[in-house]
Structures are given as C-alpha cells and as structure tokens.
Amino acid sequence: MVSPIARELGWSNATIGAAYSGTIVVSGFVGLALGRALDRFGARVLMSFGSLIGACSLIAMAFIHSFVPFALLWTLGMGVATALTYYPVSFTVVANWFDRRRSEALSALTFLGALASPFFYPLAGFAIASFGWRNAVVLMGALQLVVALPLHAIVLRRHPEDVGLHPDGAPERSAWTPESGVAFASAFRSAAFWGLTIALALSYFASTVILLQHVAYLIARGYAAALAATLVGFFGIAYLPARWLVALASKSVSTATLLAIAFVFEALGVALLAFAPNVWWVGAYVLIFGMAYGATAPLRGAIVAERFGRRAYGTIFAAQNAIVAVFAALGPVVAGQMIDSAGYRPAFYACMLAFVAAAVTVSALSRTTHRPSSEAPIRTFHP
Numbered sequence: 104m105v106s107p108i109a110r111e112l113g114w115s116n117a118t119i120g121a122a123y124s125g126t127i128v129v130s131g132f133v134g135l136a137l138g139r140a141l142d143r144f145g146a147r148v149l150m151s152f153g154s155l156i157g158a159c160s161l162i163a164m165a166f167i168h169s170f171v172p173f174a175l176l177w178t179l180g181m182g183v184a185t186a187l188t189y190y191p192v193s194f195t196v197v198a199n200w201f202d203r204r205r206s207e208a209l210s211a212l213t214f215l216g217a218l219a220s221p222f223f224y225p226l227a228g229f230a231i232a233s234f235g236w237r238n239a240v241v242l243m244g245a246l247q248l249v250v251a252l253p254l255h256a257i258v259l260r261r262h263p264e265d266v267g268l269h270p271d272g273a274p275e276r277s278a279w280t281p282e283s284g285v286a287f288a289s290a291f292r293s294a295a296f297w298g299l300t301i302a303l304a305l306s307y308f309a310s311t312v313i314l315l316q317h318v319a320y321l322i323a324r325g326y327a328a329a330l331a332a333t334l335v336g337f338f339g340i341a342y343l344p345a346r347w348l349v350a351l352a353s354k355s356v357s358t359a360t361l362l363a364i365a366f367v368f369e370a371l372g373v374a375l376l377a378f379a380p381n382v383w384w385v386g387a388y389v390l391i392f393g394m395a396y397g398a399t400a401p402l403r404g405a406i407v408a409e410r411f412g413r414r415a416y417g418t419i420f421a422a423q424n425a426i427v428a429v430f431a432a433l434g435p436v437v438a439g440q441m442i443d444s445a446g447y448r449p450a451f452y453a454c455m456l457a458f459v460a461a462a463v464t465v466s467a468l469s470r471t472t473h474r475p476s477s478e479a480p481i482r483t484f485h486p
Contacts, residue, residue: 107236114170122177124432127311129182131428134191138421139287142414145261146196153187154252156180161244165237188251190216191424194404195417199262202270202279205408206353209401210346217342217397284412290419295410295468300423302465303403304430306366309454309461310396311431312438313373314338320376320447321385334385341393348394349401358406359468365402366465368395370458377451406468 109119141149160180167173186192193212201208223243230239260266262281270279290296321331352361372392379385404420411419441450 107231108173111236112168112170112173118170122174124435125174125178126182126185127428127432129178130185130189131425133183133186134421135425136421137186138415138418141192141195141417141421145259145265146192147255147259147261149187150192150255150259151252153184153192154247154255157184157188158244158247158252160184161240161247164240188255190400190404191420192417194407194420196259197404198408198416199281199413200270202277204271206358206401206405207350209404210350213397213400213404214343214346216400217339217346219339279413281413284414284416287415287418287422290411290415291422296419296423298464298468299406299410300426302362302366302461303423303427305457305461305464306369306399307427307431308434308437309373309457310369311434312450312454313376313392314396315435316438316442316447316450317376317388323447324379326382326385330382334382334389337389338393338396341390342397345394345397346401349398353405358402358409359465362399362402362406363462363466365395365398366458366462368392369399370455370462371395373451373455373458377448377455410468 109115137149157180160176163180164173164176167176190213194209197208197212198205227239227243230242234242263269264276264281269276285293318328318331321334322328326334349361368391372388372395375384375388375391379388407420407423408416438450438453441453
C-alpha cells in the first residue's frame with residue numbers, strides 16, 4: 104500500500120515509513136499503559152475496542168489528502184489498535200487458559216497468524232489493483248467490523264475459572280491459578296526479566312532491520328524487483344513449519360534453549376543473505392531466517408509464562424514489549440545510517456552480532472531450577 108499512497112499524494116517512502124515506525128513505538132507504550140488493565144479485567148473489552156479503533160482508522164484513511172491526518176490515523180490509530188489486539192494481549196489470553204499445553208496453544212495461535220500473510224497480502228494487492236488503495240482500506244476496515252469485532256466481543260473470556268473451567272480443560276483445579284506467579288514489581292527487579300528483555304531487544308533490533316532492508320539489498324545486488332519481492336514473500340510460509348516444530352520440541356527441550364537456537368539460526372540466515380552468490384542461497388535465507396523468526400513469537404510468549412506465572416503476565420509482557428519496541432524502532436534508523444555511509448555488509452554484520460549476543464544472553468536462562476508450571480510457575484534465575 105505504500106507505493107500507491109506515495110504516487111497519489113506525492114510523499115516519499117521514507118515519510119510513510121516514518122509513520123509506520125511510529126506505529127511500533129505507540130503500540131509498545133500503549134500496551135505498557137494497558138498491561139495492568141489486561142491483568143485485572145481481561146482481554147475481551149480491550150480487544151473489542153482495538154478492533155473497533157482499527158476499523159475506524161482504516162476506513163477514515165480512505166478520506167485523507169494530507170500527511171498530518173494520515174500520520175494521526177496510521178501512527179496513533181493503528182498503533183493503539185495494534186496494542187489492543189496483537190500478540191501481547193492474545194498471549195495473555197493463552198497464558199491464562201493453558202498450562203501443560205501452553206506451547207502447543209501459542210504455536211497454534213501464531214500458526215494461524217502466519218496464515219494471515221499469504222491470505223491477506225494477495226487480497227490487499229488484488230483490492231488495490233482492482234479498486235484503488237482507498238477502497239482497499241475500507242474493505243480491510245469492514246473485515247475488522249464484521250469478523251474480528253464480534254469474535255472478540257462474544258467469544259473471549261478473562262480466565263477459564265470465570266466460566267467454571269480450568270486451564271487445559273482439566274477436570275479439577277491445579278496450581279496454575281490466576282494467583283500463581285509474582286507481582287510485576289518483583290518481576291521487574293529480577294535478573295530473569297532483564298536477561299530475557301535484553302535478548303529480545305537485541306533480536307528485534309536486528310530482525311526489524313533485515314525485514315525492512317532485504318528486498319532493497321537484493322535489488323541492489325542485481326535481482327529483479329519482482330523476483331526479490333516474490334522470494335521474501337515466502338516468509339509467511341516459512342513461519343508455519345517453525346511453529347509446528349516449536350510445539351513438538353518444547354516437550355523435550357527447554358524454552359530458553361529453543362529461543363537461543365532460534366536466534367543463532369537468525370544470525371545464520373543473515374549470513375546467507377549477506378553472501379548469497381545466487382538465488383538458491385537467497386532461498387536458503389528465506390527458509391532458515393523465516394523459520395527462526397517465526398519460532399520466536401510462540402517461544403517468547405511461553406517463556407514469560409514459565410518464568411513469571413499468570414498473576415501479572417499482561418503487565419510484565421507489556422513492559423517488556425515497550426522496551427523491545429524502542430529497539431525495534433531504532434534498528435532501521437541505526438542500520439540506515441550504516442548503509443548510507445558504508446553499505447549493506449557492515450549493517451548485516453552488526454545484525455548477526457546482535458543475534459549471537461541475544462542467543463548467549465537467553466541461554467543463561469536455561470541454567471535455572473525447572474519444575475512443572477502447575478507446581479511452581481516461577482523459576483529462579485542464577486546468572
């Protein structure tokens with residue numbers, strides 16, 4: 104949608120990209136402010152409002168003709184909508200409803216999320232080509248109102264205990280209760296919180312750079328624009344097997360170890376991209392980096408629940424997400440300066456180093472006392 108808007112309104116891609124980066128920051132900090140509300144009242148009202156705000160923002164974009172209202176709708180409107188509906192909120196729902204099958208549930212959730220890319224990207228492209236970008240955003244807003252809003256308002260519940268059920272559909276109450284875990288203040292002071300947050304901040308700093316620059320890099324290397332876009336378009340498909348593998352491997356390998364492995368494979372994927380002598384290497388990059396990046400979402404949701412429990416999951420995840428969002432937004436800025444002054448390779452080297460540092464940092468979390476989450480959901484961290 105960036106190119107049609109830029110052509111019609113005469114804005115640069117950088118200007119529109121700045122509005123997109125603003126969405127990441129707004130989403131992170133709005134999520135931080137809503138974390139306590141999420142733990143106290145649940146996701147039903149928040150996600151319903153998020154769907155409504157997102158729908159109204161998209162529909163209103165069809166009528167904009169200047170940058171200020173566009174920036175307000177895209178940065179603020181979509182930033183708030185994203186904060187209210189995306190993974191930090193939906194992961195909290197899953198963390199409350201699942202214990203022993205948490206990794207499987209998170210993998211299923213993110214698996215379905217990955218399916219959105221191969222479905223909605225072509226749908227959006229077809230709508231833009233057929234009806235123009237203004238009608239396309241109206242269509243996307245209408246889908247929010249017709250599909251997402253009713254599901255959020257009717258189906259979601261805060262805790263299984265609220266409707267007489269227990270996590271995992273268990274026939275009786277377990278130790279994985281709404282009270283299990285630690286308060287936000289205790290978690291925020293813990294080495295586990297900061298070790299995990301630093302690792303995630305480093306990884307998202309790097310991954311945001313790669314996802315923003317890989318098509319431009321391939322074009323600069325001489326690949327046709329259509330071919331480059333098609334190749335990286337397979338990322339959404341690469342996510343799918345990764346999320347199935349997470350559900351399978353989590354039964355025998357610690358979540359921290361799996362997350363460290365994912366970071367290492369992201370570094371390997373960037374190396375393949377940086378030195379790719381032909382299209383087959385690019386394909387290997389898409390597969391390896393795509394799978395590794397796809398695995399991080401469910402692993403991140405699972406490890407927060409394992410370390411801190413249900414009690415303040417939403418607040419903890421939101422606080423962590425705000426910090427990570429800042430680094431994710433800084434990544435393209437820092438790397439952009441490196442690319443402008445020294446080319447792509449130094450920026451890619453920095454990304455590889457960030458992924459390796461993230462893997463080393465999170466691997467320390469595997470040196471913990473592990474017990475089943477139904478007995479003691481909080482693990483102590485020994486640096």
